[in-house]
Amino acid sequence: MSAELLALGLDATTADYLATLPGAAELVPGRVARVDKGLSTILTEDGPVRATWSGGLLAAIAADSQATPCTGDWVALRRWPDDRVTVESLAPRRSAIVRAEVGGSSRGQVLAANVDVVAIVVGLEPEPNISRIERFLALAWESGARPVVVLTKADLVVDADSIAEDVATAAPGAEVLVCSATTGEGLDAVSALLDENATLALLGVSGAGKSSLVNALAGVELLDVQAIREDGKGRHTSVRRELIVLPQGGVVIDTPGLRGIGLQESGEGLAAAFPDITALVERCKFTDCAHATEPGCAVQAALEDGALPVRRYESWQKLQREAAFMARRTDLRLQRETKKQWIRQTKEHRRDNKPRL
Structure with missing residues (x-):
């Protein structure tokens, strides 16, 4: 090589x-x-x-x-x-970030391939949406790469460490880093993710600071950045997914801000993003427990004694329903495609074997 x-x-x-x-x-x-x-x-x-x-x-x-x-x-x-x-x-992909196609299709859209680390970039200002971070984590875990949550704009808040603790509670198994592209705080830890020519993919909504982070890591202005709108929402700076080789080594894949992340059949990704609930599910009395009113439900017991926050349970339920829905759509699509292929092959067979007069 x-x-x-x-x-x-x-x-x-x-x-x-x-x-x-x-x-x-x-x-x-x-x-x-x-x-x-x-x-x-x-x-x-x-x-x-x-x-x-x-x-x-x-x-x-x-x-x-x-x-x-x-x-x-x-x-x-x-x-x-x-x-x-x-x-x-x-070449076969060793990892792939795949989301459901926009518009409700059962097919997946590959956002980036052969990624070592998926950095979910979240601005500390305005206050992070924890449920959205959990959704991004499910997508990242499913990719086969290592998820990391990178909290940017630490220079704009006074309680960055406290917010990071809250995020870490909702992101078990994923490292949570705090940084500022403006002051340089925490950039060494983010840069370490690129050791040994690793590939780092940045995911997040518009305005999270992805382009500013790339510029800070590179030490030069590689990408344009835009100011946040007055309503606190970000502007789209990146308009396409782009691979950038950094001068000091390592590769970054910058992506446009994602308004929505649709999950596909995220069984493994959801289990990894919610290991606490997955462990509870395994302790339920019935294997087909819906975790609602069934007797012997370990999930409901954890809700009642406060061990499992209601917000996290509701976030998990929502993503479970979405993944199950997409799985059903995929099964139906595959059935239709198989039927179409069978009909086409049957017609071709009849045409090729039609007696000639």
């Missing part, structure tokens, strides 16, 4: 995959920095190139939209005699 590709976050498993592709000697490995409607910017050891999708990749995308290259993906490129460059193959 070249030093340039290692600096982009290339790992041994992905390198072996790309090196053993058919015709690998004629292919160029690279990492997707950004995607613009079928055209992507790919970082290679010789610099960035612009590439389109190959015919084989387009066929794969038609069968599964998640096969579309996204920011953070590792790909194999082919250079053509007419100077065209096409993405020929997509």
Whole structure:
């Protein structure tokens, strides 16, 4: 592996995959920095190139939209005699941040791939929305990467440590960091997340300070920033997901502010985001307990004695219902697609075997 590709976050498993592709000697490995409607910017050891999708990749995308290259993906490129460059193959993702597509579709949208750490960036001013943080954590845990909550704008509040304690209570298993891009407080701890050329993805709503954080980590103004609106809501600074290689090492994937995060079949993610409730569920008398009025419900018992906060229980219930709904939609979609494929194959069989007069 070249030093340039290692600096982009290339790992041994992905390198072996790309090196053993058919015709690998004629292919160029690279990492997707950004995607613009079928055209992507790919970082290679010789610099960035612009590439389109190959015919084989387009066929794969038609069968599964998640096969579309996204920011953070590792790909194999082919250079053509007419100077065209096409993405020929997509390496398996070792992690992927996937949310439900906007509009209620049962399909998932990959926000970023091959991420080591997902930083849920939350501004300390205005006061953080704990339930929203829990939703982001479920998404982050499901990705396969390590979740971290980064509380920004510490210079704007006097009780940053107290707020961080409240957030940590709702984020068991996830590190909670406090920082300020303005004063530099806590930036060393955030920068440490990028050790050994790790890839750090930033998620959060508009105005959380993601772009300011990237600039502070880089030590230069790489991204534009905008002031918060008078009503306290953020303005969209980043308009696309983009991979940024930092001068001191490590890779950051900056994402636009997310107004909503729809969960898919987040069973493992929810269990990891709510380990306290998951442990209670395992102690319920009945395995099909709905955790409402059933006798012997450990969840209800914890609510009654105050061990489980009502707010956290309600947040967990809401996400459970949403994940179950998306699972049902996905099952129905797969059933319909299987039926369509069976009908198409049957028609093709009848056509091919039709007696000729």
